[in-house]
Amino acid sequence: MHLFAVPDLPEIGPGDDLAALISERVDLRPDDVVCVASTVVSKAEGRTADLADFPAGPRAREIADRLADLTGDEKDPRFAQAVLEESVDLLMEAPFLLTETRFGHVGVNAGIDRSNVPGGDLLLLPERPGESAERIRAGLSGADAPTGVDTPAATATDTPAVLVTDTCGRPFRHGQRGVAIGWAGIPASRDWRGETDRDGRELGVTVENVIDELAAAANLVAGEGAGGTPVVVIREFDFGDHAGSDNHFREIEGDFVRQALREWDFD
Numbered sequence: 001m002h003l004f005a006v007p008d009l010p011e012i013g014p015g016d017d018l019a020a021l022i023s024e025r026v027d028l029r030p031d032d033v034v035c036v037a038s039t040v041v042s043k044a045e046g047r048t049a050d051l052a053d054f055p056a057g058p059r060a061r062e063i064a065d066r067l068a069d070l071t072g073d074e075k076d077p078r079f080a081q082a083v084l085e086e087s088v089d090l091l092m093e094a095p096f097l098l099t100e101t102r103f104g105h106v107g108v109n110a111g112i113d114r115s116n117v118p119g120g121d122l123l124l125l126p127e128r129p130g131e132s133a134e135r136i137r138a139g140l141s142g143a144d145a146p147t148g149v150d151t152p153a154a155t156a157t158d159t160p161a162v163l164v165t166d167t168c169g170r171p172f173r174h175g176q177r178g179v180a181i182g183w184a185g186i187p188a189s190r191d192w193r194g195e196t197d198r199d200g201r202e203l204g205v206t207v208e209n210v211i212d213e214l215a216a217a218a219n220l221v222a223g224e225g226a227g228g229t230p231v232v233v234i235r236e237f238d239f240g241d242h243a244g245s246d247n248h249f250r251e252i253e254g255d256f257v258r259q260a261l262r263e264w265d266f267d
């Protein structure tokens, strides 16, 4: 496979039609995977906000005070309020806020971004990135009407797949990398279970999360700074003849690391 950034995209603002902007600049092929940084999806969807939109409640003030005590830096309680309002579960509140967003993604500060955000203090993640991906996909020129949000069968159509990506940290390792937070037209994973390795041993557990792997590659090309390349096309990626699965965000029941966090007292 190979990857390239879509050239000459403008500064994105509320109401912009990302699918049209992409289609005008690239002749997409049916088996392309179009990776769109959540930053521009959020800007197009009007997810810019100001700290003033989030008057801090008591819980946010408590969190900000504690963070300030721990780090020695003043923390704006309105930022903590914004994170709380974007989240359905608080996994850690110190020394940083780790939460689950409404759509199931766990990340620091609910993925609220403060870089590449003109015209606002904050950029919230798209409300439902899966639906954003589906909408962008439906608008790509020459695209057939897609059939549903999470149908592995969608790979069989002749429409490019779309990923919505974000740059995200991870536990246990330094540094950040791209992850997929929304996807359409491609299964989240390819399931190797039941296939064999080179010694003929059957693979028992390997479910390879393809959309994060593709998102990481795309993020590498998109960059993090002033490059102006939020959309990356992956060409000639071959999903291969494997079963697909759309499991991506773990449910708390099967997430033992998250369960262990719940039992940990951070004081």
Ligand code: GDP
Binding pocket: 008, 009, 010, 011, 012, 013, 037, 038, 039, 040, 043, 113, 115, 116, 165, 166, 167, 222, 223, 224, 225, 226, 227, 228, 229, 230, 231
């Ligand atoms: P995130 O990973 O989704 O948080 O996005 P980043 O802030 O890391 O930006 C990814 C890429 O998109 C970088 O190359 C930025 O320069 C670029 N970018 C961000 N916003 C815009 C925009 O409105 N227009 C264009 N053309 N590029 C943008």
Ligand code: MN
Binding pocket: 039, 113, 114, 115, 116
């Ligand atoms: Mn950013």
Ligand code: MN
Binding pocket: 038, 039, 111, 113, 166, 167
């Ligand atoms: Mn981001």
Ligand code: MN
Binding pocket: 037, 166, 167, 223, 224
């Ligand atoms: Mn980034």
